[in-house]
Amino acid sequence: MDEIIFDVKNVTKIFGETEETKVNALKNVKLEIHRGEFTAFVGPSGSGKSTLLNVMSGFDTPSSGHVFLSNKEIDKMSGNELSNFRRDHIGFIFQSYNLIPVLTVKENVEYVMTLQNIDKDERDRKVSQYLKSVGLEGKENRYPSQLSGGQQQRVAVARAMVSNPDIVIADEPTANLDSKTGTDLIDMMLELNEKFGTTFIFSTHDPIIMKKAKRLITLKDGQIVSDETK
Numbered sequence: 001m002d003e004i005i006f007d008v009k010n011v012t013k014i015f016g017e018t019e020e021t022k023v024n025a026l027k028n029v030k031l032e033i034h035r036g037e038f039t040a041f042v043g044p045s046g047s048g049k050s051t052l053l054n055v056m057s058g059f060d061t062p063s064s065g066h067v068f069l070s071n072k073e074i075d076k077m078s079g080n081e082l083s084n085f086r087r088d089h090i091g092f093i094f095q096s097y098n099l100i101p102v103l104t105v106k107e108n109v110e111y112v113m114t115l116q117n118i119d120k121d122e123r124d125r126k127v128s129q130y131l132k133s134v135g136l137e138g139k140e141n142r143y144p145s146q147l148s149g150g151q152q153q154r155v156a157v158a159r160a161m162v163s164n165p166d167i168v169i170a171d172e173p174t175a176n177l178d179s180k181t182g183t184d185l186i187d188m189m190l191e192l193n194e195k196f197g198t199t200f201i202f203s204t205h206d207p208i209i210m211k212k213a214k215r216l217i218t219l220k221d222g223q224i225v226s227d228e229t230k
């Protein structure tokens with residue numbers, strides 16, 4: 001557990017140009033995420049969870065401070081360098097699944113590996129391995145619209161993990177699922193965390209994820225107010 005995946009150093013994020021519109025969304029946030037963690041960011045709406053994830057994944061730049069991902073300072077990167085680095089190091093899971101509707105399950109999972117110029121045999125091997133891991137063997141040729149919400153989110157988990165990223169970031173992954181489906185999904189991610197050592201960060205309001213997370217980081221008004229490892 002000693003390798004640092006994310007090192008967030010004194011990050012502040014201010015939105016708005018004028019005094020009236022100014023929002024101090026993150027205030028001097030310091031945080032380390034280590035390989036193998038299963039961490040949830042929690043806190044009230046507007047507390048800064050999404051802003052922190054956006055800054056950590058390079059979708060937004062900090063107003064001050066620095067973000068290191070796998071020892072590389074991402075707040076200094078831009079353009080293709082940043083998008084290639086993000087593609088190779090982070091897997092994303094979104095609330096609304098965000099699968100590509102015109103691609104089959106297999107093609108959705110394979111897509112990032114295609115961009116990474118991984119050869120076909122290796123792609124086929126990894127797609128089978130990960131679809132099996134998420135319990136979707138035999139559904140390779142279906143389209144997202146032919147799957148339930150829970151199954152679509154399992155495809156998204158396989159897609160996020162297939163190229164072996166340093167970290168998987170999941171923003172409200174259970175928000176559109178009923179509680180049984182959500183619980184099964186989180187249990188499956190816990191198993192994958194244990195089996196493959198994949199590092200996960202969640203942003204959530206879901207009590208199921210809060211209960212199952214191994215580390216709970218609470219934000220309030222742009223600050224980390226508690227950091228509990230269970």
Ligand SMILES: Nc1ncnc2c1ncn2[C@@H]1O[C@H](COP(=O)(O)OP(=O)(O)OP(=O)(O)O)[C@@H](O)[C@H]1O
Pocket residue numbers: 015016023024025043044045046047048049050051052
């Ligand atoms: N692009 C933006 N421009 C201006 N203010 C913003 C912007 N994005 C976020 N904010 C503000 O920053 C603060 C933190 O918002 P953020 O979306 O990070 O909260 P959150 O904890 O993720 O909330 P939720 O749980 O509702 O998703 C809020 O006051 C929000 O209004």
